[in-house]
Amino acid sequence: MSQDTVSLDLGEDYPELRDSIRRICARYPLDYWAKLEETSGYPSEFVAELTEGGFLAALVPEEYGGAGLPLRAAAVILEEINANGCQASPAHAQMYIMGTLLRHGTEEQKQKYLPEIAAGTLRLQAFGVTEPTTGSDTTQLKTRAVRDGDHYVIDGQKVFTSRALYSDLMLLLARTTPLDQVAKKTDGISVFLIDLREARGNGIDIRPIRALMNHNTTEVFIENLRVPASALVGQEGKGFRYILDGMNAERILVASECVGDGRYMVKRAVEYAGERVVFGRPIGANQGVQFPIARAHVELEAADLMARKAAALFDGGRPCGAEANMAKHLAAEATWQAADTALQTFGGFGYASEYGIERKWRECRIYQTAPISTNLVLAYVGQHVLGLPRSY
Numbered sequence: 219m220s221q222d223t224v225s226l227d228l229g230e231d232y233p234e235l236r237d238s239i240r241r242i243c244a245r246y247p248l249d250y251w252a253k254l255e256e257t258s259g260y261p262s263e264f265v266a267e268l269t270e271g272g273f274l275a276a277l278v279p280e281e282y283g284g285a286g287l288p289l290r291a292a293a294v295i296l297e298e299i300n301a302n303g304c305q306a307s308p309a310h311a312q313m314y315i316m317g318t319l320l321r322h323g324t325e326e327q328k329q330k331y332l333p334e335i336a337a338g339t340l341r342l343q344a345f346g347v348t349e350p351t352t353g354s355d356t357t358q359l360k361t362r363a364v365r366d367g368d369h370y371v372i373d374g375q376k377v378f379t380s381r382a383l384y385s386d387l388m389l390l391l392a393r394t395t396p397l398d399q400v401a402k403k404t405d406g407i408s409v410f411l412i413d414l415r416e417a418r419g420n421g422i423d424i425r426p427i428r429a430l431m432n433h434n435t436t437e438v439f440i441e442n443l444r445v446p447a448s449a450l451v452g453q454e455g456k457g458f459r460y461i462l463d464g465m466n467a468e469r470i471l472v473a474s475e476c477v478g479d480g481r482y483m484v485k486r487a488v489e490y491a492g493e494r495v496v497f498g499r500p501i502g503a504n505q506g507v508q509f510p511i512a513r514a515h516v517e518l519e520a521a522d523l524m525a526r527k528a529a530a531l532f533d534g535g536r537p538c539g540a541e542a543n544m545a546k547h548l549a550a551e552a553t554w555q556a557a558d559t560a561l562q563t564f565g566g567f568g569y570a571s572e573y574g575i576e577r578k579w580r581e582c583r584i585y586q587t588a589p590i591s592t593n594l595v596l597a598y599v600g601q602h603v604l605g606l607p608r609s610y
């Protein structure tokens with residue numbers, strides 16, 4: 219293979235994985251998800267099944283009890299969950315943030331946590347980056363960790379920390395050196411692995427945020443939280459780089475989640491457009507109904523190709539920042555188009571909760587905002603791919 223060649227599987231890759239996920243998803247129909255929404259509940263049974271099947275340990279190396287699969291396999295798992303009408307977000311964070319622990323954690327941390335994560339007895343599902351006053355401008359974050367002997371004392375606040383109430387561990391980003399004492403604003407930020415089982419009620423208070431979709435997102439208040447110095451991941455002050463390292467993987471996984479959601483919406487729209495008879499013929503016989511569905515399918519296929527390319531580059535150890543960001547962008551747009559088209563195709567019934575369309579429509583909107591908003595992805599492409607001046 220030449221330097222410029224990566225292998226790209228254009229068919230239904232990882233068919234056994236897909237089959238297994240489909241079988242699990244079949245046990246969690248629309249009303250399961252609808253009932254959870256009523257109570258803002260967490261799909262514990264669903265996540266437990268995925269965990270028991272080893273799917274959430276896809277990226278954990280075999281030596282620590284995981285499956286040691288490439289990123290593309292993890293992307294396929296998340297895509298397939300969404301493509302079958304279920305929700306990958308309650309379980310995706312473990313995959314998003316695994317790289318930080320794998321690449322930068324000490325051997326002791328890996329030995330301590332990875333086998334239990336792989337076995338499903340420990341959940342690493344929370345990632346505390348966003349703060350209420352600083353938002354996308356991560357280097358300005360206000361959460362502060364101060365070394366005190368063999369401990370750190372942490373104070374601050376996070377917002378939209380999803381699943382914190384359903385996770386045993388949280389990866390937390392905090393400033394360890396004040397902004398005015400660092401050469402570069404990206405320096406002096408550190409990553410900590412917080413054991414929430416010990417921290418809740420002892421320096422951490424977690425409060426749920428009711429949101430547009432059931433995402434189990436929360437506010438995390440941190441006051442005088444003492445954590446052992448061993449909670450630091452990698453070197454002090456290098457945390458921002460560690461998070462950046464993981465962003466390509468995250469973008470690729472998100473893109474595949476989008477593709478899955480979008481495909482679900484197209485499938486539902488096609489079925490409904492074929493069945494629903496108005497003016498004496500299926501509504502799908504009208505170009506005004508059919509073409510938006512066809513367009514959504516075309517756009518999803520293009521997004522899928524870019525996501526596969528990005529994953530192939532990533533798994534081949536090649537630079538993939540451009541492709542990962544473009545895949546995330548294309549997929550987020552295509553998914554939203556697919557969702558809106560499905561809602562329109564269903565007419566008034568799209569609004570009726572029992573059809574599950576309005577719920578997925580809301581879920582398909584998130585990718586424009588989280589884990590990174592559309593503008594920030596375009597800013598990356600403008601600056602790093604096209605060489606335009608930095609816009610933020």
Ligand SMILES: Cc1cc2nc3c(=O)[nH]c(=O)nc-3n(C[C@H](O)[C@H](O)[C@H](O)COP(=O)(O)OP(=O)(O)OC[C@H]3O[C@@H](n4cnc5c(N)ncnc54)[C@H](O)[C@@H]3O)c2cc1C
Nearest residue numbers: 345346347348353354378379380433588589590591593610
């Ligand atoms: C349901 C949900 C779950 C989430 N889960 C998590 C989580 O688990 N962990 C976590 O850390 N965070 C999480 N987030 C937070 C999410 O990552 C942020 O909301 C997102 O990154 C945007 O930050 P912000 O909300 O502060 O928006 P802001 O940074 O305030 O931006 C607001 C708007 O302005 C735009 N904007 C800002 N600056 C510029 C600029 N210079 N140029 C162009 N446009 C700009 C943005 O694109 C955005 O549209 C979640 C959010 C939601 C809604």
